Amino acid sequence: MIILDAGLEEEANRAVVDRVTELIRARGGSLGRVDRWGRRRFAYELKHRWEGYYxxxxASSDPATVAELDRILFLADEVIRHKVIRLPDVVSSPEAVGSPAAEAG
Structure with missing residues (x-):
């Protein structure tokens, strides 16, 4: 999740998101969804601002890419906050799980 400065133009927001997605792709990662939640009001002030663009x-990538992404987002002036969260592994095929009847007996 990335929270960008709400005072930026749409082009600047798009440029930051494009920079992040290109970094992930360039290092061999794969993108899932990119959800733009838009402008939202904060519950409290962050870096002297009351609104941000979420x-x-x-995406999935190796740990080195995540570390580089974290560093870039930390240094970017347009980014108010960011958070990298590791999602639990998702089972990709039903065969990997097995049927309940097969497991019971």
């Missing part, structure tokens, strides 16, 4: 990016 973007949620779902």
């Amino acid at each position: 973007v949620v990016i779902q």
